[in-house]
Amino acid sequence: MPEIAQEKFLKGEHVMRHVPGVWNAIWSDMFIETTFMRYGHDEKGIISSTLKPETVKVWSLSLHICSRLEEDLREMSSANLVDTNEQHKEEKRGRINADAKDKASILRKLTECIDPLDPSKHPHSLVTIVTRTIAHPSANVDQAIDIGKTQMNEIENSWPDNFHGSISKKVETQVVSRKHIRVAYTKVYDINLIYSRVIGLQASSMEIDFKHILNHALAPVPTAMFTETGELKIGNTKSVLKNQLKVEVSERHIRSQITCSVIDGSAVLYVIHRPLNGKIRDYIDNFKSYIRQILDKCDVYLVFDRYIEFSTKSVARSGRQSYVSREYKLTDDMVLPTQNVMLGVTEKKQQLISLICNASCTDKEFHQLCTHIHKLVVTGDHDPPTEKYKGVIINRADLKTTHEEADVIMIRQIVDAVEAEHTGISVVADDTDVFVV
Template sequence: MYDLNVIYSRVIALFSSDRDVDVKDVLAYELAPVPTAMFTEDGMRICKAKSTLKKSLQIEVSRRNAGDADVTVIDGSALLWTIHWPADGTVADFIENVKTRLTSYLSESDVYLIFDRYYDYSIKSVTRDVRETGVNKKHHLLLSTKLPAQKVVLSSIENKKQLNLLLCEELTQDRLFHLRSTNKHKLVVTGEDPCPIEIKMEERRTRYDLENQQEEADTIIVQQVLGCAGEAHQISVVSDDTDVFVLLLHHYHQAGLDVPLIMESPCKGRAIVDIKSTLAKHSQIVKNLLPAHAISGCDTVASYYGLGKGSVIKVLKAGNDLSAIGNVDAPFQQVLDQATAFISACYGIKESTDIKLREERPELLPESTLDKL
């Protein structure tokens, strides 16, 4: 994207010349086509501490007090990491293990299982490329294929796409599994097709009412939660993801829901989060939480240098308004002003004019950088 060494050498050349150059004047402006605070030499600066936000805000509930959900919405990608991975088995063996886990969920509630979709040109491409680091081998997966290592399959887009396809085919076409596992509750599977497939015993139907072109399971999860909210007595979302947590809080608030909603991990023993209670505790910041989380770093937006989610929460609680962000009818200047004021506040800058930002930028750089210059 750009070469930091070239930028550095050019600045040094300026200082070595006869020109009267003030280092703070130079550093008051971005020295690259994109802000160096948001990008590394290899590309987008990925936010790696999103979970801090979830841990700081979540209101936990014990298993005993969590209640029994009659609808369970499962993040398929998160689930796969927790299923027993038979080292000497085949792909079919792993799929049988998935069916066994789903059967346990289906014994208690309706199950909505949602997998990510993988489009060629995606806003998540950079994030997924980072996750693929160190995983280069592509396999041709069949049911009879000896199962490669877990990371090789689940961290590779091409390998995972094949596994998801095989899973969806087996889950929607295995009649014996349907008769054994869906006699009490229905299973709804969302895969590559825009419309999920619902199975109940020997009945199989396409859920056109849940059609969705989104590629990200996070947003599909929320859509299906909202779709179930009118009839469900309690909903459980099986996911550890911070983005899902933020989306659930936002849309639960926006839709004015009252149905009990919990978020739990596919790994037993981890915290169970009460979304309704969390909303009640943090009602003053929930309306601004989604835009704040988005612009401060998520899967599709680069994170800022030295800016953590803890700072974001503090600034939110101070009352900064982000109502224009995400509002397609808001004037662009209003969006820009609110975002600038918010990020400035996160860095401790009280005034957020463009001139003030140029003055403050050198102060925000690490001392080691200034010492080199």
């Protein structure tokens, strides 16, 4: 490098700074780019006024001259003034004191660490010099180069027959000593290892009968009921008993005529026809058509599940949820999502139920056509159900319940139907407990 260039290089003139300071230096091309971007987006910049090529060309070619003139005028106006606000943050007293504390903290931490240059104080196995954590006996990361060379020779000797063969991992790091592994967003612990250590601690204590402990299963939780992460197992299949006991019977052979039907609305959601490339409004219309067919024959008690946060049932629903979707609000004119998104996610299913309940209560044409002979009682998010009969809407305070399970609410509706002297009651549900009751 020429002496003149080398002298300027050592003085730091090969970089530029927008703001004076030690750590604010950037390369000249970055300085030019950031300068044009800053002044271009400014109140008097070119981007806020026009993007015509000729105008942009004139503006960009004259920007450095205008900036130089502005800088000279700024220096001339403030030549005899000292502005303490322009002092860089690295030069302020608070920053200097903070840096001194950081240096002292780092020095104190280094004194607590194992000295890497003093082998006499090193243990025989691998150890982290900062945390002093001793590695698992299977950790061999210190032999990674030798292991890699050996594997490379073995792979080359196996060519060409094993050219596409898999390469196994033989280097073990400190990861093997972790207490858990992360699967997606869940921390999975080796609960059997934890339990065995607890057994060892309890066995060393004379206050606990070791024989009594070993009479039970050597697991922290019943493995038939809980997963390895400690979460309760939830059955996804319906009871076999229900399928064995059900018998198909024609309505003509039923002794008493059906005068009332109690319907689990959450179960019906899965059997309603989903129009291809339709909207949520179309799906709701199909649901109302299903209810209309039943209203032509008898009274209808329509019951939906309620969703109360932090309840016992909310834990079970989160375990059943097998699909994760981004958060958005369902509307009538939205394209109909897939069944997994609409019914497999608790938040979306709750929004859909709210839309159906609102549509059933506000549709005047639906009331005039369907409830002029039989009544419709809808139980949704609100505690008191809503009854529609002959165009009149009534809040059934006598049927008010605070339970969130439709299974329990349906029993209360059936009792009300019996008190209303209905001789034949049909229950539409897909739960085994409702069937047994």
